[in-house]
Each structure stands twice: as C-alpha cells, then as structure tokens.
Amino acid sequence: MSVVSLLGVNVLNNPAKFTDKYDLEITFECLEPLEKDLEWKLTYVGSATSDQYDQELDSLLVGPIPVGVNKFIFEADAPDTKRIPDADVLGVTVVLLTCAYDGREFVRVGYYVNNEYESEELAADPPAKPIIEKIRRNVLADKPRVTRFAIKWDSEATAPAEFPPEQPEADAQPDDEEYGxxxxxxxxxxxxxxxxxxxxxxxxxxxxxxxxxxxxxxxxxxxxxxDEMSEDGSVDLENESEDELEEEEGEGEAVEEGDDAMEVDxxxxxxxxxxxxxxxx
Structure with missing residues (x-):
C-alpha cells in the first residue's frame, strides 16, 4: 500500500492565456512519517512526434510531511514557445504532473490541453507564425489520466515484491496428480x-x-x-473377379508401346x- 495517496488536483486559473502561469491546488494524504521530501514536477509536452521538445515547467520539494491530509499550491511558469515547433503550438497537447519520493516516481497525472485563438477570425485562418499573446489554453481538468506505481518508501516492508511468492505446496504435489x-x-x-x-x-x-x-x-x-478416376469412369474393385483382373492384365501386355499408349497398373x-x-x- 502507498504511504502517500493523491486525493485531488484543482486547476485554479482555467481557462487562461497561453503565457499565464499554471496554478495547481494539490491535496494528498500521508499515512506515516517520511524521512525525505516529496518532489513534484510539471512537464509540458511540446510535440507529439518527439520527446526532445518536452519542457519541465517547474519542480518543487515539499517537506517535512506531517501525517494526515495536506494541501498546497503549485505554481509553474508557462512553456517557452521558442522551444516548441510552430506547427505544434496550436491544437491539443499534454501536461504531466508527477510526484516522486527519494527519486522513485509513485504517481503521474496527465491532462489534455487545448491551445486555440481567442478570436474566430484567427481560428478560421491562423497565420503561419503563431501569435502567442492571442492564444488561449484550456486544461481538461475533469478528465485526468492517473497512473500509480508501487515503490519502496522508508522501510523494506513497503518494498514491492520483485518475484512471485513461493508455492511450496505445489512442489510437494505427488507425481500421479500432475495435470493431464x-x-x-x-x-x-x-x-x-x-x-x-x-x-x-x-x-x-x-x-x-x-x-x-x-x-x-x-x-x-x-x-x-x-485410385485415380479414368476417362471412362471409376473402377469398382469389389465387383471384379480375379479372372477379370487377370484378363485385363493380359490385354495390357498386348498393347503396343508408343506415345499414345496407356499405362498399365x-x-x-x-x-x-x-x-x-x-x-x-
């Protein structure tokens, strides 16, 4: 079981201008005292084609963590548009909120972000060079994608199992009871x-x-x-007597050899x- 559980994230300024900061109100619960701080990060995905355009907007260490429910405001700067391809400024992208303890990530929250022009004229005919100050972002805060990871906290008892548990009763099973x-x-x-x-x-x-x-x-x-069927029809071996078979063999020997000669079985x-x-x- 995780020592820290994320209870909720509230995007305070939404929708907002593309250049505005991200203000996130984060609520989490801690079940036992922790020796180290929690590290929170917010990452902006600049392009869907390559991760080289990803930007870490900000990171924050929170601690010491008291036992119980905790809440704080996480502010992060807007992404640097110079590091984003012009073709990827507008449209839908993703921001990722992650939290790690002692370098081990245990929760990740992804939000879709839609960037579009405020005016209908620019939205209908966008210029080749994006006008950043006229772009508005809208974070789909009601549809987050949450992923949790089991990690080791301060004690070995909290470490996730690396191998499946042993089953000594299966090894002691008699051979005559094997499956099949x-x-x-x-x-x-x-x-x-x-x-x-x-x-x-x-x-x-x-x-x-x-x-x-x-x-x-x-x-x-x-x-x-x-038996292959001949041109005259099929051969019924049951109705043929041994005399008829011998007669046919004799006739077969009398056939002259040539290009049109029939093969004799x-x-x-x-x-x-x-x-x-x-x-x-």
Whole structure:
C-alpha cells in the first residue's frame, strides 16, 4: 500500500492565456512519517512526434510531511514557445504532473490541453507564425489520466515484491496428480482397444482363408493411395473377379508401346483388397 495517496488536483486559473502561469491546488494524504521530501514536477509536452521538445515547467520539494491530509499550491511558469515547433503550438497537447519520493516516481497525472485563438477570425485562418499573446489554453481538468506505481518508501516492508511468492505446496504435489495424468491414461486405454480390435480382425481373416497380410500393421504402415478416376469412369474393385483382373492384365501386355499408349497398373490384386480393408477401418 502507498504511504502517500493523491486525493485531488484543482486547476485554479482555467481557462487562461497561453503565457499565464499554471496554478495547481494539490491535496494528498500521508499515512506515516517520511524521512525525505516529496518532489513534484510539471512537464509540458511540446510535440507529439518527439520527446526532445518536452519542457519541465517547474519542480518543487515539499517537506517535512506531517501525517494526515495536506494541501498546497503549485505554481509553474508557462512553456517557452521558442522551444516548441510552430506547427505544434496550436491544437491539443499534454501536461504531466508527477510526484516522486527519494527519486522513485509513485504517481503521474496527465491532462489534455487545448491551445486555440481567442478570436474566430484567427481560428478560421491562423497565420503561419503563431501569435502567442492571442492564444488561449484550456486544461481538461475533469478528465485526468492517473497512473500509480508501487515503490519502496522508508522501510523494506513497503518494498514491492520483485518475484512471485513461493508455492511450496505445489512442489510437494505427488507425481500421479500432475495435470493431464487422467487424459494420458484414457489415451493409453484407447490405444490398447485399437490394438485388440486390429488383432481380432487379423485372426478372422486367417480363419476364412484370406490373405494374412491384410491385417498386418507393418504392411499397412504406408497410407494407401486413392485410385485415380479414368476417362471412362471409376473402377469398382469389389465387383471384379480375379479372372477379370487377370484378363485385363493380359490385354495390357498386348498393347503396343508408343506415345499414345496407356499405362498399365501391374500391382497384384491383393494390393487393391488390402487398400479396401484399410479404408474401411
């Protein structure tokens, strides 16, 4: 928990001329005595394209800090227009109010600031060279962006944790309770069921006098290629008898070689039956 909490910031002179000072009424609460002072800073963002145009308008050391609610007025000079690009003088920019303790920033408040000409004529047709004395600023004080940081104060007990807390109960957890153990057991059971089914099919094929290689895992390790459809239509291997297959092989041998000769599939018939059985499973 932070020892110092920012309760509110009130922009006293708003809207104001671009060249007027910034007057901020800051209220904060201190929960315990502090050994060092608080350092407050107000920074003006001169350009959205580069931080080299940022200007520290003023800084202030506040201390010693009594315990309880505290309030003070922070005055800061207007930004130096010579350090701001002409194209970035008008429009929307940002001012940042920060506070640090012992060089460690613990709170940052950002406000949008709109810079525009007071007269409608200049606003409608702004000159190339900005006329600074006719520009008015308006701080959007009702929409601040507050960011807080956990820091170490005077005691080590207030230092934020650098590493996640240790979990000795997680290290003492038995191995059989590791995440995913039940899922691995289920997968092992499914693999055993598949092996049993494959062995049963191989035994049935051998009992009816079929080819024993059909049920073998080693022979079916490579994926079966699908038969390509010819111009005359698809080939139905189930309705073709072994005699018809042998007759087609004989006709294939009689075809003369040439540029328009058809390629003959010289795979044995058992390969087609094995492919059918693999696809069926």
């Amino acid at each position: 153990a039940d899922e691995l057991a289920e997968e092992d059971g499914e693999d055993a069921a598949v092996d049993t089914e494959a062995n049963g099919e191989a035994s049935a094929a051998a009992a009816v006098g079929g080819d024993a290689e059909m049920g073998g895992i080693d022979e079916a390790a490579e994926p079966a290629e699908e 010289d795979k044995p018939a058992t390969d087609g039956k094995a492919a059918q059985q693999v696809m069926a499973h």
